[in-house]
Amino acid sequence: MLNEHENIADNQLVTRVRLNDKNAFKVLYDRYSKKIYFFSLKYIRNTVEAEELVQSVFINVWENRRSLDPDNSVKSYIYKSAINYIFNYLKKKKIQNRFIESQMHQDENQSENLYEEVFFHDLEKSIETVVVTLPSQQQRIFRMSRYDGLSYQEIAAKLELSLRTVENQMYRALKTLKTALKGIYSGN
Numbered sequence: 001m002l003n004e005h006e007n008i009a010d011n012q013l014v015t016r017v018r019l020n021d022k023n024a025f026k027v028l029y030d031r032y033s034k035k036i037y038f039f040s041l042k043y044i045r046n047t048v049e050a051e052e053l054v055q056s057v058f059i060n061v062w063e064n065r066r067s068l069d070p071d072n073s074v075k076s077y078i079y080k081s082a083i084n085y086i087f088n089y090l091k092k093k094k095i096q097n098r099f100i101e102s103q104m105h106q107d108e109n110q111s112e113n114l115y116e117e118v119f120f121h122d123l124e125k126s127i128e129t130v131v132v133t134l135p136s137q138q139q140r141i142f143r144m145s146r147y148d149g150l151s152y153q154e155i156a157a158k159l160e161l162s163l164r165t166v167e168n169q170m171y172r173a174l175k176t177l178k179t180a181l182k183g184i185y186s187g188n
Contacts, residue, residue, distance in 0.1 A: 008027070013027055015070045018066055025062060025065070028074065032078050033058065036053070037051065037054045039079070043090065044086060044089055048146075053085045057081045059175070060081050126181060131173075138170075141155055141159070144159075
């Protein structure tokens with residue numbers, strides 16, 4: 001089914017996505033996700049954040065599919081979404097850095113390391129608390145991807161699953177994590 005969609009113009013894909021065509025959405029995702037990943041990596045310089053940015057951008061595309069206009073460039077829409085996420089990420093980083101500087105000025109290096117250690121330890125505990133609630137297959141796939149550093153392709157091969165199944169399980173795991181962590185850290 002994908003092969004027949006691969007040569008379709010973006011505006012036709014948008015028309016189909018607006019009608020809940022998941023195959024058309026997958027084609028859009030395949031067409032632009034790597035480009036958005038490498039584009040965002042130039043600014044964010046963090047592979048995990050760049051991957052999450054891509055997920056967020058495409059979640060946004062899917063959630064707002066009915067408002068997509070086939071007469072406008074979906075490529076521009078996707079890149080504008082990515083730019084907005086990058087801007088917000090950098091803005092948040094800048095605010096965090098200002099806070100660190102203003103609150104812990106006595107010994108910047110030691111204080112910054114202490115803050116990061118506490119924050120990341122807390123974040124790791126929060127992530128693990130959420131991960132253990134995931135279904136076992138999602139847990140395993142998530143751990144192989146995030147902790148063992150395996151690609152989706154490698155995970156699919158090791159677990160004898162389709163690549164699409166691995167992608168779907170990671171999408172669901174990341175969505176669950178994002179929702180849970182947003183609730184925990186929304187005050188930051």
